[in-house]
Amino acid sequence: MKSYRKELWFNVPSRRGLVNITPDVDECIKESDVTEGLVLVNAMHITASVFINDDESGLHQDYEDWLEGLAPHEPLSHYRHNRTGEDNGDAHLKRQIMGREVVVAITEGEMDFGPWEQIFYGEFDGRRRKRVLVKIIGE
Numbered sequence: 001m002k003s004y005r006k007e008l009w010f011n012v013p014s015r016r017g018l019v020n021i022t023p024d025v026d027e028c029i030k031e032s033d034v035t036e037g038l039v040l041v042n043a044m045h046i047t048a049s050v051f052i053n054d055d056e057s058g059l060h061q062d063y064e065d066w067l068e069g070l071a072p073h074e075p076l077s078h079y080r081h082n083r084t085g086e087d088n089g090d091a092h093l094k095r096q097i098m099g100r101e102v103v104v105a106i107t108e109g110e111m112d113f114g115p116w117e118q119i120f121y122g123e124f125d126g127r128r129r130k131r132v133l134v135k136i137i138g139e
Contacts, residue, residue: 001037001137001138001139002032002033002034002037002136002137002138002139003135003136003137004028004031004032004034004134004135004136004137005133005134005135005136006028006031006133006134007044007131007132007133007134008021008024008028008121008131008132008133008134009129009130009131009132010121010123010129010130010131010132011126011127011128011129011130012123012126012127013126013127014126014127015073015091015123015124015125015126015127016064016094016123016124016125016126017122017123017126018060018063018120018121018122018123019120019121019123020055020118020119020120021041021050021119021120021121021132022055022111022118022119024134025039025041025104025111025119025134026111028134028136029106029109029110029111029136030109032136034106034109034136034137034138034139035106035107035108035109035138035139036106036107036108036138036139037105037106037136037137037138037139038103038104038105038106038136038137038138039103039104039106039111039134039135039136040101040102040103040133040134040135040136041101041102041103041104041119041132041133041134042100042101042102042132042133043095043100043101043121043122043130043132044130044131044132044133045130045131046092046095047088047091047092047094047095047123047124047125048095048121048122048123048124048125048130048132049094049095049098049099049100049120049121049122049124050099050100050101050102050119050120050121050122050132051098051099051102051119051120051122052102052104052113052117052118052119052120053117053118053120054116054117054118055116055118055120056116063098063122067094067097067098067124070093070094070097071089071090071093071094071097072090073090076089088124088125090124091124091125094122094124095122095124098122098124102119104119106136106138
């Protein structure tokens with residue numbers, strides 16, 4: 001069985017943003033030379049997420065509005081976590097909602113996606129470098 005590991009680095013210039021990382025993961029699969037197996041993609045920061053959905057701008061804005069409604073950034077005093085001197089209590093909750101990781105089957109060297117599925121990196125406390133782990137195992 002083959003094993004492959006790579007860290008992808010992102011620096012979203014705003015507090016929040018979504019990045020389609022499907023092409024990056026595709027490239028990792030090609031580099032791994034795995035044609036049958038699994039790819040794990042996970043955010044390695046507690047204020048970021050990896051998830052699968054449609055790459056459609058209206059949906060992305062819906063996510064922004066929905067997440068901000070569930071866990072608004074302000075007032076900062078709303079979050080006990082921010083008493084530590086941080087200002088990202090909301091980002092931790094947004095990450096919990098959106099999830100840490102995805103696992104996708106690889107068949108004949110391609111990810112087994114349903115229609116419109118893409119992998120996204122979700123940033124909820126940006127403006128600094130963060131990484132995503134890609135781990136591939138298979139034959």
